[in-house]
Amino acid sequence: MNETDNQAASPGSDKPYYILALETSCDETSVAVVRGGREVLSNVVSSQIDTHRQFGGVVPEIASRKHVEVMTIIVEEALSQAGVSLTDIDAIAVTQGPGLVGALLVGVVAAKSLAMALELPLIGTHHIAGHIYANALVGDIEYPALALVVSGGHTEIVLLESEGKFRILGRTRDDAVGEAYDKVARALQFPYPGGPYVDKLAQSAEDEIVLPRSWLEPDSYDFSFSGLKSAVLAEINRSRMKGESPDFSALARGFQQSVIDVVTTKAMRAAAAFSARQVLLCGGVAANRGLRERLAALCEEASLPLLIPPHKLCTDNAAMIAAAADLKWRRGEFSSLDLKAEPVFSLEDWSVQG
Incomplete structure (x- = not known):
């Protein structure tokens, strides 16, 4: 130089x-x-x-x-x-x-x-x-934008009204998504960190054990996953009390489908309510294949641009x-x-x- x-x-x-x-x-x-x-x-x-x-x-x-x-x-x-x-x-x-x-x-x-x-x-x-x-490292952000943050310690829906201006619309009231994945993974006998294992098993499962969705109040953008984690444990205990082996793959699929359904539905509802011009997926759980695919499909249906960083970001x-x-x-x-x-x-x- x-x-x-x-x-x-x-x-x-x-x-x-x-x-x-x-x-x-x-x-x-x-x-x-x-x-x-x-x-x-x-x-x-x-x-x-x-x-x-x-x-x-x-x-x-x-x-x-x-x-x-x-x-x-x-x-x-x-x-x-x-x-x-x-x-x-x-x-x-x-x-x-x-x-x-x-x-x-x-x-x-x-x-x-x-x-x-x-x-x-x-x-x-x-x-x-x-x-x-991290999304700005891979593309231009259009404002107002709607960010779905999903990580080990955080689950939030954030409105970016303009560059660098943040407004939290909803957050988890108990476990974050990543935390819930790790707890369920432990119940399914996977090592830490368990999220990728649950995602892979859910993708390969042929059956699904349908688990509850926690929607909370009709107009709420908040989340709650502690009940879903308890539902997984209850299914495992129910099977063992009957002398049966729990169907871990069907449980993984049911758990993942419940999580994805709730977070994507609320994110898209918020994007529509606040006239977002773009949706951003952020955080460690953004690497989840099932979540990425579902959100991409919903954004395509709504004609909303979606930005997702590569896994390393x-x-x-x-x-x-x-x-x-x-x-x-x-x-x-x-x-x-x-x-x-x-x-x-x-x-x-x-x-x-x-």
């Missing part, structure tokens, strides 16, 4: 800018370098799945320690893959929340240290905004954090160095100011 290239970019300038983003909200340590808010130069993810599998779920204390162990290595790898150095970076972004507080702290401390040492802007970023704006990753942080970068909305990890963090409050 020449001397001009090494001069730091600033919001509003025509110079290409580079955001280094860190994501440590749960059990993936990820660092990415994204140019211009859309071009992913690197997106390194270190997963802890093998570590937590023996416990049947994420152990927060272990997750935090693993983040500390690999953070420096992952930063170096992300810079190397991107072909840039720290002197080329124009801003540091980090997941501020929501998430596991200990895990978030590792990323926040690392990001603040980098921002302070390099004298760069710091951008605290909302994890769910990241999942939503559905699960927790730092490129999505950079994409969301770009909203703040372009408006010059930066965080101070007293930024704190926020395990409970309002998406609506994080909306852009401009």
Whole structure:
């Protein structure tokens, strides 16, 4: 790079800018370098799945320690893959929340240290905004847009009234979709994380045990999956009390069909009610084949464009954090160095100011 290239970019300038983003909200340590808010130069993810599998779920204390162990290595790898150095970076972004507080702290401390040492802007970023704006890495978002967020810790219907403006229309009242999948997978004797196993079994099943749908109040966009999980357990116990082997494939199909029916129906109803011009599918469960196919079919029927990130951008990753942080970068909305990890963090409050 020449001397001009090494001069730091600033919001509003025509110079290409580079955001280094860190994501440590749960059990993936990820660092990415994204140019211009859309071009992913690197997106390194270190997963802890093998570590937590023996416990049947994420152990927060272990997750935090693993983040500390690999953070420096992952930063170096992300810079190397991107072909840039720290002197080329124009801003540091980090997941501020929501998430596991200990895990978030590792990323926040690392990001603040980098921002302070390099004298760069710091951008605290909302994890769910990241999942939503992962879609911006694969296509243009048309507003107003309707986002269906489905992940291990979140199930929400979010209206994007304009760029960076979030309004939550509905959320889960108990288990998130991903959490329900993992609990049902455990009952079906699958290892953690169980969602992909349930999806695969449901796709191959010839029969279906029809399970209840929790619609809640007629005008509600909220969700509840604890009763569905209990219905699966009740079916298993009923079979065993009769001396029969539970039909796990039919149960997996029944469970998945119930989940998909409820989340897609409510999402499409919200899209129509708020005149959405586009539907976005976001979060780790967006990798679910059955959900993707059903939502795509419904959007086609309604003549609504649908954006879904590729699988590698559905699960927790730092490129999505950079994409969301770009909203703040372009408006010059930066965080101070007293930024704190926020395990409970309002998406609506994080909306852009401009």
